Amino acid sequence: MQILQIYENASGKEVLLKAVATAIPAYNMSCFLLPKRVLNQMTKAMRKFWWSSAKDKQGIPWKVAHNSISTAENLHKRKMVADSTCQLCGEHQETTNHLIFQCRVNGSWTSPTNNAGIGWTLFNTDGRIILEGKAAIEPVNSPLDAEAEALRMAVVQMRKLGYHIVTFYGDSSEIYDTLSNSHQASPSSIKGNHCPTYMKDIVNLAKESNYCFGFQKVKRTCNGVADKLAKEGRITNSGYVVRWKNNV
Incomplete structure (x- = not known):
């Protein structure tokens, strides 16, 4: 070592x-x-x-805890830049949690009797894809279930690989808006959606103190890579494939 x-x-x-x-x-x-x-x-x-x-030097955890990373949000507060919007997604403020790692997630579904597919991509701070995963999964009841399972599997994988600060993005309002408001609360507070078991699992995985996971909704047009991976996984009946990208 x-x-x-x-x-x-x-x-x-x-x-x-x-x-x-x-x-x-x-x-x-x-x-x-x-x-x-x-x-x-x-x-x-x-x-x-x-x-x-x-x-x-102070390490990453100290800088995150003290919000001392030079994000667009912090630079905007210091009047060093005019706009605090993230240049990668063009939708949200570039906060510390938003900046560190971004994981785009999607599911692919055709019917309750056919295998569904999941796909996710992990972006680094330069906006480059550094890691991606895809798989075919057992049949689920709805597209929402496929999306939720895709997110659950992505969260599990980020934990296994040791990524502690990740914001997950998807195009399902019901999943991501709900988690954005509720993931720090008790899992029993997740109500009113069609896949409560998946959602509670995700909340339980994300709530541990040594992880800083966020959830935000993005437009479907911003989620093309993850959508393509999910479709590939479903169509090819792929096992769970996780691979590093060569442009790291």
């Missing part, structure tokens, strides 16, 4: 984790079922490396 000390900036840490740290155990994992304890230790080491402070 001494090589990890070479990279003290965020971009260096990100590249090293994805290009080296996650690749080292790939061969062993293809041959053997590693004990859960070993996997937990690997995840803990990568999280500690990513979230630790650089020498003589």
Whole structure:
């Protein structure tokens, strides 16, 4: 782990984790079922490396907690920019939580008897896709159920990969507007929608104190990549595929 000390900036840490740290155990994992304890230790080491402070500098958690990241919102308050709107999505204010990582999510559904599909894409602070996932899932009752399951699976994956600050975006008002207002409340407060079980699962996954997950609705036209992945997953009857993009 001494090589990890070479990279003290965020971009260096990100590249090293994805290009080296996650690749080292790939061969062993293809041959053997590693004990859960070993996997937990690997995840803990990568999280500690990513979230630790650089020498003589405040780390990401401190900056997030003190809202000291130079977001458009903060720059606007200091009268350094005229507009606080995010240049990536063009819809919401560029707050700290909005800026860190954005995950676009969508579901694909045709009927209650056919497999549905889910798709999601994770964007970094430069607006580039760094990670994406897709899968076919068992038949569900409605398009709303497919959307909710897509979101639940995306939240689960972000937790597994150690992303603690993510804003999830989708084009379903019923899901994202409800979660935006309720995800910090008790799961029992989620009422009045057609997929309460999925929604309560999502709230339970997002409410832990070491995660900062947000939920916002976007226009359908802004969710094209995730929609394409969801359709691909459904049409090809794909297993759950998660892959890093080469433009990281």
